Amino acid sequence: MANIKVHRGLHQIGGCITEIWTDTSRVFIDFGQNLPGNGEPTTPDQDNSMVNGIIYQNMKEHQAVFYTHAHEDHVGLFWYIPIDQYIGEGSKELLLIKYRILAEAFIKEKEQYSQQPKHDFHKEIMLEMKCANAIAHVNEVEEFKTWARTEAKEAPTSITIGDIKVTPFFNCHSIYDSHMFLIEADGKRIWHTGDYREHGYLGKGLFPTLKKYATNIDVLITEGTMLKREDRCIHEREVSRKMASVMQAFKYVFVLASATDIERLAAIKEAAKSAEKPLCIWSLFMKRTMQLFTEMESKRSRGLFCFNPLFYSERLYSKLKRRGFAMIVGTAQMDRVKGLIDKLPQEETLLIYSSWDGYYKMPEQVEANPKYKEFREFFRNVVDIHTSGHADRYTIKKVIDTVKPKEVICIHKEADAEL
Numbered sequence: 001m002a003n004i005k006v007h008r009g010l011h012q013i014g015g016c017i018t019e020i021w022t023d024t025s026r027v028f029i030d031f032g033q034n035l036p037g038n039g040e041p042t043t044p045d046q047d048n049s050m051v052n053g054i055i056y057q058n059m060k061e062h063q064a065v066f067y068t069h070a071h072e073d074h075v076g077l078f079w080y081i082p083i084d085q086y087i088g089e090g091s092k093e094l095l096l097i098k099y100r101i102l103a104e105a106f107i108k109e110k111e112q113y114s115q116q117p118k119h120d121f122h123k124e125i126m127l128e129m130k131c132a133n134a135i136a137h138v139n140e141v142e143e144f145k146t147w148a149r150t151e152a153k154e155a156p157t158s159i160t161i162g163d164i165k166v167t168p169f170f171n172c173h174s175i176y177d178s179h180m181f182l183i184e185a186d187g188k189r190i191w192h193t194g195d196y197r198e199h200g201y202l203g204k205g206l207f208p209t210l211k212k213y214a215t216n217i218d219v220l221i222t223e224g225t226m227l228k229r230e231d232r233c234i235h236e237r238e239v240s241r242k243m244a245s246v247m248q249a250f251k252y253v254f255v256l257a258s259a260t261d262i263e264r265l266a267a268i269k270e271a272a273k274s275a276e277k278p279l280c281i282w283s284l285f286m287k288r289t290m291q292l293f294t295e296m297e298s299k300r301s302r303g304l305f306c307f308n309p310l311f312y313s314e315r316l317y318s319k320l321k322r323r324g325f326a327m328i329v330g331t332a333q334m335d336r337v338k339g340l341i342d343k344l345p346q347e348e349t350l351l352i353y354s355s356w357d358g359y360y361k362m363p364e365q366v367e368a369n370p371k372y373k374e375f376r377e378f379f380r381n382v383v384d385i386h387t388s389g390h391a392d393r394y395t396i397k398k399v400i401d402t403v404k405p406k407e408v409i410c411i412h413k414e415a416d417a418e419l
Contacts, residue, residue: 063084231392237267250349256329
């Protein structure tokens with residue numbers, strides 16, 4: 001008989017861990033880190049102890065972890081996992097980009113420090129540890145097993161773990177290469193949505209996929225991030241339209257957005273094109289993710305996900321100051337952005353804040369990560385233009401009504417949120 005246990009995620013957003021097992025086999029869906037402000041803060045030792053407690057409590061002959069996507073609250077504990085781990089090809093590449101850049105940065109910092117005449121022993125040890133950890137994370141991610149994204153009109157490929165069969169389905173979320181899963185175990189059919197939405201460019205496939213494959217489902221495990229919010233989410237096309245409108249009113253436009261959200265990056269690119277502004281970036285991470293997206297998705301999307309921005313440097317300053325620009329940035333570029341906007345006329349400069357507003361409005365989020373609020377305060381002119389990476393409550397209801405499962409389990413939700 002197939003069994004399900006949600007180890008974490010029933011009463012908090014993020015940090016998800018779900019276990020499904022039979023007599024001989026088991027799979028985990030996600031092993032995520034707690035998000036700041038959600039769940040109790042934990043130390044690395046506590047995380048390691050928790051993972052070991054879960055993994056070694058119910059060992060089976062056949063077992064593996066499957067990740068829905070590469071957000072930290074779903075994949076963030078991967079370095080503690082001693083069993084096979086599976087993830088989509090695109091998600092693996094995103095993680096490799098992240099940890100290779102970190103490793104490069106720490107190695108460079110260590111080399112520069114070694115050339116200084118005076119050395120602090122403790123700092124030297126800390127730099128060695130940072131380098132070793134980043135390199136170890138790269139090596140661990142390289143060991144992940146992967147599946148390829150199923151092409152349109154092709155039958156999906158399943159992965160068998162003992163007597164459990166897992167079938168991934170490409171999904172729309174605020175990060176590239178997100179997936180849902182059909183898990184078949186001991187005659188039970190379980191559908192795990194991961195994080196999903198319908199209102200992105202890639203969201204049009206949600207309900208056709210459910211209608212075709214999510215049939216005779218015994219248990220639907222759905223995320224419920226937006227359950228307590230009554231507002232409907234606007235489409236990424238509307239995000240792009242709104243951005244284009246305000247871009248036309250200001251000469252210098254900065255857009256705070258995620259480097260891993262292929263659909264938001266496309267919305268910004270299209271807005272800049274409509275506003276006739278050159279698109280710029282100022283992040284090596286964003287440069288490499290855009291290269292990945294272009295390589296993997298440009299042809300499929302008929303150019304929507306093809307990116308060719310200018311990489312900002314001082315030699316471009318005079319030209320861009322005359323012409324204006326739209327520049328996508330992250331909080332990691334705070335100091336450089338501050339230096340640039342100090343040279344620009346404030347009345348002609350705008351920040352489009354394209355991230356969750358809770359990062360700067362909610363005291364617990366500001367305390368956990370003050371950079372979003374600090375970044376906004378650099379600018380005299382700020383406008384919020386955003387849409388959630390998650391399904392609104394109306395889409396969640398539509399999913400349940402479409403799948404018609406015998407049982408619904410809602411995870412990735414606030415503790416007091418109800419279906």
